[in-house]
Amino acid sequence: MYTPPPTKAARSATFALLLTTSANAMLCAMPATAQETDGSYSLGTIFLDASDADDESIVANTITSGSGLPSDVLDSSASISVVTSAEIAQRGATSTEQVLQYSSGVTTDFYGRDDRYDFFKIRGFDAYSYRDGMLIGDAFGGVREEPFAFDRVEVLKGANSTAFGLSDPGGAVNYITKSPTGERLRSFYGTVGSFNHKELGFDLGDRFAPDSTLSWRLTGKMQDAEAETDYSNDDETFLLAGLAWRPTDATTVSLTYDHLYRDGYPNSSGYPATGEDFDRSLFLGEPDFNYLATDRDTYTLKLEHDFGGGLSFGSTARYTEGTGGFGYVFLGGVTGESTVSRYYFANIAEFENFVADAHLLYEADFGGIESRTVFGTEYRDNHRENTMWYTQAPDIDWTDPVYTGGLDLTSTAPYRDTTDEVTASSIYLQQEFVLNQLIAQFGVRHDWIDQTRITHLDSGDVETAGKFDETTMRAGLTYKITPDLSAFASYAESVVPAGGGFSLEPERGEQYEIGVKYRPTQIAALVTASAFELSKFNETITNPDTLLDEPIGESRVRGFEVEAKAEVNDQLSLTAAYTYLQSEIVKSSNGTNDGNELPHTPEHAASLWVNYVVPGSAQLGDIDLGLGARFTDAYWRNTANSSKTESAWIFDAAVGYAISDTTDMRLNVTNLFDEKHIAQGGFSTDYYNAGREVQLTLNHSW
Template sequence: MGNNIRQAHRRQWRVVLVSCTALVVFAPAKSLAQQAENTGPGIVLDTITIDGRDDDSKSIVATKTSSGSKMATDILDTPASVSVITAKEMQQRGAQSVEQALQYTAGVSTDFYGSDDRFDFFKIRGFDAYTYRDGLPLGRPFGGLREEVYAYDRVEVLKGANSTIFGVSDPGGSVNYVTKKPKSEKFGEAYVTGGSYNRKEVGFDFGDNLTKDNTLSYRLTGKFRDADAEYDYSRDDEKFFIGGLTWRPTDMTSLTVVFDHLHRNGVPGSGGHPVGSDFSRSRFFGEPDYNYRGTDRNTVSVMFDHDFGNGFSFNSNARYSDAKTDFGYAYIASTPNDGSTIARRDFFGNESSNENFVIDGRLQYEVNFKDIESRTLVGVEYNKSSSSNGTYYGPAGSIDWNNPVYSGGPANLPLISSTRTRQNTKAVYIQQDLTFAEKLIATVGLRNDWLDIEERNRLNPEASGEADLSELTSRFGLTYKLTDEMSIYASYAESVAPPTVGLDPEEGEQYEVGVKYQPTAFPALFTASVYELTKNNITVTDPVTSVQSTIGEVRVRGLDLEAKAEITDSLSLTAAYSYLDSEIVENGGRGDEGNRPSFVSKHQGSLWANYKIEGSGRRGDVIFGLGSRYTGSYYFDNGNTTKTKGNVVVDASFSYEFLDKSTLDVNVSNLFDKKYVAYGGFGADFYNPGREIAVSLRRTW
């Protein structure tokens, strides 16, 4: 009952907060509008950059983002920690997955499940993260499908509790993928790649104008791969295609339609190795006849922008997607400790489908009045999804790891869970930026999400249920520009994650202060931030009754340091360090209070540097890249009974330009083939990814 009273008091406080904030926001806006009317003709502002992107194919340093407020904003003026991984950075490091794209980012941890390849696994500031595409929600990576990074111009990481911006999410942060769209110029690249694990791959990305007046442009991007994974009886095949058209009937209007298809035929993972053993990563103790991971998704995205002039603009994004995924495998369930070499195994399978339509519309108004600049954004969002999920589980034949004999796949694997979920979400939000004397920026954001959730249990209809929730989140920030190159900020932000029917939503809040430095002498961005992040109503499952309840609180106090810099024409670097002091504050009397949450390292850091030797005569440019990633020790469970030690992994790259705009690229991840147990403690060990080499021939124009 005490928790219900606290929730009621919090909702009452939020109602007062909305009312007061509305007065603060709209009263000045009304006054400014009256003043503007009295001063004569309306103010005509410069053309607004809608998506806020830099040229991500030519620099590792981004200066603008739309993830901080859904308005194109200088990162220097955003009261939050934002990291941007551009297309150039991903290409330099040879990133082939979301985890590889994110692994040099402050506050982000990856690869903590080792050779489990079902999903994109990453945490931000110690918590799972929600993902978005062009500002529209995709959902949690865990349980979803693995995104194709070649589809995106950039990956934006917004750290902290920020449901006010994108909607329901976890408190650690969010990842926003920005889709490749047509440009109003001719461009292109094509490549072929060969490498480790029989990898054979071709890809292309090109576009041009279809009309002489640049009103109609297209872009085609594709990637086709035939490969294996690092363990026996595996495959890693993919077919990906994306095509887009952009129509610009006037300088003030643009309409973009993008279709993409993603098909993957892979495997879910190695199935683990016996605890305490030291087998080669290639050894496989699963079942070749029951080892698959499939993905099939079709997506249509529509993006519309219009500038009315006089400071008014309207932007809208919509997306429809239809996705189907499945996986099945046998894994080592327990390793004997009596001297036997016979490991027990289980079968595990899943089939899921999801159909989703989401649309978001935003009206933005910008006006200047004396020493005050005002930007107001009002938006609405509608999100409808329908999904089904079936889980299969049962015993598999044991296996002798010294003499493995495969027994084949299951004839009939029991269905242990079958659900169908429908969710309708409606949201309205407002964001206000006020800049005083070009120095002090006040940022306020409010958002309310109405969630209508229906869950049907096909095996146990009595366990079905419905929920109708209304969740308000807020965000406040102050930024002060010490100079044109440096700013300091302080912020408070809230988050809310959609719950299981019958449970309260998981809620988070964060306090953060930071400093940003963006020199004008060369492209660079240096950031530092400290924060306290709390997540409440954590969902836990009783190990005896299997009943879920929301009892718990986790707190993380941390420090993030990050630098991206192109210091000279020859030298560029990316550096990051994070310190996370995490603690389970409440856990419903389960004895974990005071422990560290699982998979959260106290220290992690990375450094990547590129050095270019200018070409001379017939010799083209040569670029050497070298990187190092440190992940501190972390526990495999909240009980803090088993953990991995701290580890360092080294990556490298080499690029040589020949002819004109043709390059030979070599990328090596885990250069020294560092091997350690990334996940374990329950019956099997899962190693970190081993050394992988890729050699590409690339032609650009």
């Protein structure tokens, strides 16, 4: 049953204990031998030369996503947006949605001020999340990730089941976790802001001694905040601790632990769909029944070894366990002159996941043809217990709210109580050939997936099971027109289990794409443009009104997108993106929605962020000015295309000041002009987009 979140004093004590324990564990570790390393380390389950300075530049030159092989960005036959930690800090992004909202092809914020999950779509479809190349799961229904944990976030456009496993055809988001680098890191920050926001964070790292083979990293934050709606809070404790042992240049072993605790609120409970402009702070739920809790621990072990002669081995094992849940009251239809019906909605979940990957990478040269081959296997075991409650609550008067109390879950029967077990075994092969200016990449993967669900009923447990195995393929061709310019074409497939039940065929997808990439030698910049067609078959979607999966058959998205990231000089940098999407439900389950557009899929979307540094003088430090604009076209809220949002322009801004070489201050403002629109509606209820939020951060490093 639901356990209330611990007090803030208890959370502070827990955080201090975690910090002390991790630091002691690191300080007690003693190096076995002395060995210099060259600073090239793996960023994931595949090898990648860490030549990108993600904390210094918004432009990335290498990627881990795409074909499944670490690649130079111009050599990959896929469209990939990389959001580095430097860009995340520049824009002051504090959530995954904020990290992604300036990337082409990505739609965010379509559920308004709903903080239960990370809500984003890529090219019109739900997107799966990965961490260091290994599956986390569907972002909708998952844990909200902490951006401070990652060096970069890679957004892969298009199907990618061959490269990483289960995915939808629109694309995937791959988080690259911060890990020990062997370099000295000393950074602290403090933030204050809107809604009583207070936050402290740090990122520390080093070797244990100048010539030590052991290095460590400790990253964390603690947040005490509220949100823009009355009776809400947005608290968080996060800690990441990592150890890496590099006995030789050829071998790396690393162990990472991270803890994420969130004590937040689900959403605003909604506003009556009467056409009236309500204040965002108005709360029509129940103060005693308004929580969103996540308590997750993750342990990751990595081993990498270079045998020489072009052969290397990599393996990663990750274990995750945790609990989560929410409880809130959302609104129904208007029942009187100023009264509206309400419903209690609650969820409690316990989860335990294990995933392990092992692979061999072989690099060779055959008569002038360069070859890279990855052969690997992966195993996953996911366990989840999920209980949900849904029942009517007393009506409320929005002109004079009187709260009546929460729902006693111990004395209320749930409407759903299930235990899910999913195991998956996979083998995969990725191949790349390079002949002069021509780069050919192809891959094949086979997954065996077993699913079991036990539904707990008063009359007894009922078990249903299903299994399927699926082969997915990908093929891509890149031609280097010049060293700065490449053209590519690719075909890729995707597969995910059916959302509507185990007896259904899995949801399959495919994408055709052509594009060009340009990276000038004169400046740090990258421009990517592509045209694509995606199709998904046997599709189910989550109805935002009923929160249930509904089959819609087949859908298709055609489009074009362009994205540019550039550091024009030491003073001026920019990120620009434009996306055009034409979506269609080709075949619906009952035929009534044939020809309709997909929900939450705007036809046009564009964004621009410009950053300009005003050089300081002998008396003044540098002044850093940032301004961003995001345009989202109108989109349908449901598959029936019965209601639609309005198009919206939203502006963001930032001002930074270098107090000294080691200390700077930055003011970030999201939704600068407090633009307000209805992002989502359902059950005769409206949900607004997030309002203006201001945060002031002081950073110090040495």
